[in-house]
Each structure stands twice: as C-alpha cells, then as structure tokens.
Amino acid sequence: MTAVATGRQTWTSRHLLDVDQLSRADLEATLDLAAKLRDQRTSGELGEARKRLTGHTVGLAFYEASTRTRVSFELAARELGATAVDLSVVGSSVIKGESLIDTMLTLERTGAQTVVLRHAMAGAPYLVARSTGLRVLNAGDGAHAHPTQALLDAVTLREALGGSLDGKTIAIIGDVAHSRVARSDIHALTRLGARIVVGGPPAWVAGFGAWPAVRVAPGLREALEGADAVMTLRVQLERAAGGAIGSLREYTRSWGLDEERLSWAKPGAPILHPGPTNEGIELTAELAASERSLIGRQVTNGVGARMAVLSLLAA
Numbered sequence: 243m244t245a246v247a248t249g250r251q252t253w254t255s256r257h258l259l260d261v262d263q264l265s266r267a268d269l270e271a272t273l274d275l276a277a278k279l280r281d282q283r284t285s286g287e288l289g290e291a292r293k294r295l296t297g298h299t300v301g302l303a304f305y306e307a308s309t310r311t312r313v314s315f316e317l318a319a320r321e322l323g324a325t326a327v328d329l330s331v332v333g334s335s336v337i338k339g340e341s342l343i344d345t346m347l348t349l350e351r352t353g354a355q356t357v358v359l360r361h362a363m364a365g366a367p368y369l370v371a372r373s374t375g376l377r378v379l380n381a382g383d384g385a386h387a388h389p390t391q392a393l394l395d396a397v398t399l400r401e402a403l404g405g406s407l408d409g410k411t412i413a414i415i416g417d418v419a420h421s422r423v424a425r426s427d428i429h430a431l432t433r434l435g436a437r438i439v440v441g442g443p444p445a446w447v448a449g450f451g452a453w454p455a456v457r458v459a460p461g462l463r464e465a466l467e468g469a470d471a472v473m474t475l476r477v478q479l480e481r482a483a484g485g486a487i488g489s490l491r492e493y494t495r496s497w498g499l500d501e502e503r504l505s506w507a508k509p510g511a512p513i514l515h516p517g518p519t520n521e522g523i524e525l526t527a528e529l530a531a532s533e534r535s536l537i538g539r540q541v542t543n544g545v546g547a548r549m550a551v552l553s554l555l556a557a
Contacts, residue, residue, distance in 0.1 A: 255555070256371075256377050256555065257367070257377060257378040257379070258379050258390070259368055261426050261430040261433075262429045266433050266434060269430060269433060270434070272554065273400060273547075273550075275550040275554070276394070276397050276546040276550040277546060279549040283321055291322060291549075291553070292322065292323050294556070295322040295552065298322075298325070301358065303329045303359045304358075304381065305359075305360060309518070310518075310544060311382065312328075314541070315358045315381065316328065318549040327349075327354060329349065342370065343373045346370050346373070347374055356377040356556065357374075359379070364386035365383060365384075366383050379551060386425065387426050388423045388425075389430075391544075392431075393550070393551065394543040394546075395423075395427055395430070395473070395514060395540060396431060397546070398536050398539050398543050399412065399436075406435070407431060408435035411468055412437070412439070412469065412472075412473065413439045413440075413441065413465050413469035413507065414428070414438060414440050414473045415474045415497060416441075416474050416475035416476070417446050417475050418440045419448065424440070432453075437457070438453075439456075439459050440456060440459065440465070441458070441459040441462055441497070443493065462496065462497055466504070466507040468507075470508055470511055471511050472499070472511055473515065474499050475515070475516070476515075477520065477523065477524070490523055494523050497524075498522075499526070500525070500526045500528070501528065510534070513534055515530070515537050517537065517541070
C-alpha cells in the first residue's frame with residue numbers, strides 16, 4: 243500500500259472500500275480537502291488541482307442505477323484532469339455473460355488505473371481489489387457500504403453543526419437495515435465523535451443497538467428528541483424491504499417526516515436525505531424544499547468529496 247499525504251497525516255491505502263478503514267485523522271483531513279476543493283471549484287480557482295490526474299483514466303462501472311453518484315464522480319475526475327470512461331453495462335459484454343472480474347481486467351488492460359464500482363453484490367469491490375491491479379473506489383455495494391456518501395454527509399453535517407461533530411446527536415430514520423448509506427454513515431459519524439439514534443420499523447433497526455455509540459429508539463418521537471440533525475432514508479424496495487411493513491402508507495403514518503414532526507428534534511435541526519427522495523413517503527415535499535433541508539447541499543458536496551478521494555488515491 244502507498245502512503246498518501248493529506249496535509250495533516252498520511253492515508254495508507256490504494257482503495258476506498260468503506261470508511262471503517264479510515265482513522266479519525268484520515269477522515270478529518272479528507273473532509274478538509276473535500277471542502278477546500280469544493281470551494282476552489284465553485285470560485286473557479288482550482289489552479290494546479292486541475293492537473294492532479296492528468297494522464298490518468300478513471301473507469302465508471304455502475305452495475306446499478308445511479309444519478310448523483312455517477313455524475314459527481316465523472317465531474318470530479320474531469321475537474322482533476324483525468325479521462326473518465328463510462329462503462330455502459332447495458333451496452334457491454336456483461337449482457338453476454340462476461341464476469342465482473344473479466345470486465346474489470348479488460349478495463350485495466352485498456353489503460354484505466356482506477357475504477358469507480360457500484361454493484362448489487364455486497365463485497366464486489368473487495369473482490370476486484372484482490373483480483374486486479376486497479377485502484378478501487380466503492381460507489382455502493384449491495385446493502386453493505388457507500389463510503390463517499392458518508393464523506394459528503396459528514397462534510398455537510400460538520401459545516402451545518404458548527405465545525406465539529408463531537409457530542410452531536412444524529413437521528414437516522416427509516417430503512418436502516420437495507421441501507422449501505424446508513425452503515426457507512428454510522429462508521430464515519432461515530433468515529434468523528436457523534437452519537438447515532440436509529441429509528442424505524444423493528445425489522446429495519448434490529449441489531450443496531452449493539453453498534454458502538456448507537457441507540458435504537460422505539461418510536462419516531464423518541465428518535466427525534468434531542469437530535470441535532472436528522473437523516474431520513476429511502477425505503478429500499480429493490481432489496482425486498484417491503485416485507486417488513488404492511489404498506490408504504492402505514493410506514494409514512496408511523497415514520498414519515500413533516501414540519502410538525504421535525505419540531506420534536508432540537509430547534510433548527512437540519513434534515514438530510516441521501517437521495518433519491520420519495521416525497522410524500524419518507525418526508526413531505528414541503529420539508530424537502532424548506533430552509534432546514536440540506537439535501538441540495540449534500541449533492542454539491544458530493545463533487546468535492548469525490549474529488550478529494552480520487553486525488554488521494556491517485557497519489
């Protein structure tokens with residue numbers, strides 16, 4: 243593994259498979275770099291950073307649908323001077339039966355150095371990291387992990403809550419069991435000093451009380467009371483999550499968020515959502531568009547977070 247200088251310490255990894263591999267110092271330095279690159283990009287002052295990945299090819303291999311993650315990775319790579327190659331799975335030899343490893347080896351042999359991989363199978367990025375010479379960035383693997391989403395969420399929360407997450411309480415509401423975002427967020431936010439409260443139908447929060455610094459709330463009010471910020475999650479119907487609830491209408495009745503229910507959290511507590519939002523199910527359209535919503539800021543921070551990770555891994 244290579245030692246990657248971040249300015250405050252070194253990040254010793256060729257891959258980003260999940261945030262649980264990162265120390266608090268790794269996380270803090272990466273978040274600082276993400277915010278810096280975001281601001282430089284916004285002001286048009288990236289300067290030398292635009293040459294950071296000159297001559298580098300980044301393959302985008304998305305075996306599951308994506309909008310925010312795929313687009314922000316492509317923009318991040320291009321902003322740093324890389325060539326971004328979008329592997330259209332539907333139009334590739336995957337539909338002819340080509341295996342994941344064969345596809346990744348083809349990508350490597352054509353000159354790509356890094357792959358951004360999203361796959362329905364938990365553990366797929368780990369398999370690619372073991373089986374090829376590619377640097378691997380996990381863009382979501384099954385219900386397991388989504389590390390760059392955790393990084394952009396941490397940037398967003400850190401800035402919204404005064405620059406530090408030490409002692410802050412973050413409520414995560416909804417389909418925690420099937421959410422790769424929730425798992426990576428819990429790893430990152432607790433390592434940054436936050437406490438996590440999860441709430442949702444019993445089958446969706448079972449076992450999370452055993453995680454360090456995580457508490458399972460019996461109901462929505464108990465989950466929100468004392469929360470400095472609230473994240474609500476999409477119901478993962480594609481991962482058979484619907485079997486844990488009677489109906490989406492029943493879920494919304496018990497766990498859906500609106501302005502009145504959000505008032506159970508601390509005054510002014512912001513709300514986040516990793517997207518895509520199902521307005522009227524997890525939260526109301528009014529709440530998603532309100533001044534307390536950080537959903538748009540999460541999307542903006544996604545480009546900076548992914549620029550930071552690409553820059554660090556390519557060192």
